[in-house]
Amino acid sequence: MQISVLGAGAWGTALAAQAATRHPTRxxxxxxxxxxxxxxxxxxxxxxxxxALPSALEVTADLADALAHAGTDGLLIVATPMAGLREMLQRLPDxxxxxxxxxxxxxxSGRLGHxxxxxxxxxLRAGVLSGPSFALEVARGQPTALVAASQDAALCQSAITALHGPTLRIYxxxxxxxxxxxxxxxxxxAIATGMADGMNLGLNARAALITRGLAEMTRLGLALGGRAETFMGLSGLxxxxxxxxxxxxRNRRVGLKLAEGQTLERILVELGHVSEGVYSARTVLERATALGVEMPITRAVVGVLQGDCTPREAVQALMQREARSES
Structure with missing residues (x-):
């Protein structure tokens, strides 16, 4: 299979390096x-x-060349930040x-990729590839599992054919x-958990944030048309x-630095890479609010990012919420 990866950031480069060990990849x-x-x-x-990247991996700055490499039977993988997804999809052949x-x-727009x-x-025949994956570990060939999601079953099978191998498992x-x-x-x-850890609130607090955060994620996902079981899988939990x-x-690091009292502007400059949580937080909250979905942890993160409260004040507000049934 001919594969072209569009975007040479950390994640695109890592996935291209793995693909090149089994297929012609550009x-x-x-x-x-x-x-x-x-x-x-x-x-x-x-x-x-x-x-070190495999010698078989080809590199180009010519988009037409990359698209021609994949041809009509190959697979294109877009590895741009979310801000560049729309433009890239519009440049791809029918x-x-x-x-x-x-x-x-x-x-x-507040839109998700799909x-x-x-x-x-x-x-386009389109879908998303996601899951728990640090680019550095994928590039090193450390074991990783991802999920290819699309209503086009043949496209999901193409992802498995292209990427499933000894160190990369594709569901x-x-x-x-x-x-x-x-x-x-x-x-x-992750920003919320980073703030909690940065304030040394303990492992109990970390576990509570992750668990209740998963509940928030699931509520929003169901309201948008997702399925409950997905959130207990690779791309959710x-x-x-x-x-x-x-x-x-990177998102966890933002939270840790916020807990130290650093300004968001300084954090982002020092980070040097995109932290999607910073840019997505307000949109997550806006979409949840429009759907009547309660997301208190997300609201707290937005408050800190906007400078409306400190991390410690956000935690105090969460802990003072009224008791309720877990489910």
Whole structure:
């Protein structure tokens, strides 16, 4: 199978490196200088400097070349941030089979990836690839499990054919809504958990935040048309646990730094990479509010990000909520 990965950030590069061990794979970088540097050094110096890329992986800055490589029978994988997903989907040829790695809600429209595709590029065979995955570990070939979600069963099978191997296990799902809600909301909840850990609130507090955060995620997902069982899977509970507790999580680091009293502006500059939870939090809350879904942890995170309260004040407000049935 011919595979083209569109986007040479950490995640796109890592997945392309794994795909190239089994299939002809081409990685597209928007910046010609970056593409040339990756091709020459066999490393992505900005995002994965310590990982040597396979010699079989081709690199290009020519989008037409990358699309031609995949052809009509291959697979396109969009690895841009959510902010770039709409533009990229609109540039793909009619009928192309495409999966995106983007997680979050689109700024302005508040759309999830499947909603963007339905609105901007309905001619595509489209789906999402998500799950608990740090790019560095995937690039190193450490065991990882992901889920390909689409209502197009053949597309899910293409993802399995393209990527399933000794260190990368691909499951399939017909619930892209649930998978995308999990991938978006877990970033916001990871900020909350980072703040709690940064204030040394303890493991009890961490467990409570993750568990009640999962309840929030599930409520929103069901309201948007997802299925309950999806949130107990890789893209729900799995991705939430990883992002909320893993030291490689950018969203968790944002929460830790906020707990130290750093400003959000400084944190984002020092981070140097996209933290989708920062950009998605307000949109998550807006969509939940419009649907009548209660998300108190998300509301608390938004309050801190907007400067309306400190992390400690947000925790106090959560703890002072009235007692209620867990279910």
């Amino acid at each position: 990685l597209w970088a928007r910046d010609p200088a970056q593409a040339a540097a990756i091709a020459a050094s066999r490393r992505n110096a900005r995002y994965l400097a310590d990982v 009928g192309a089979a495409v999966l995106w790695l983007s997680k979050g809600f689109e700024a302005g 909603e963007i595709a339905r609105e901007a590029a309905p001619q 399939s799902s017909s619930d892209p809504v649930g998978v995308e809600v999990g991938g978006a909301v877990k970033n916001v909840l 799995g991705d939430l646990v990883l992002t909320a507790t893993g030291d490689l999580s």
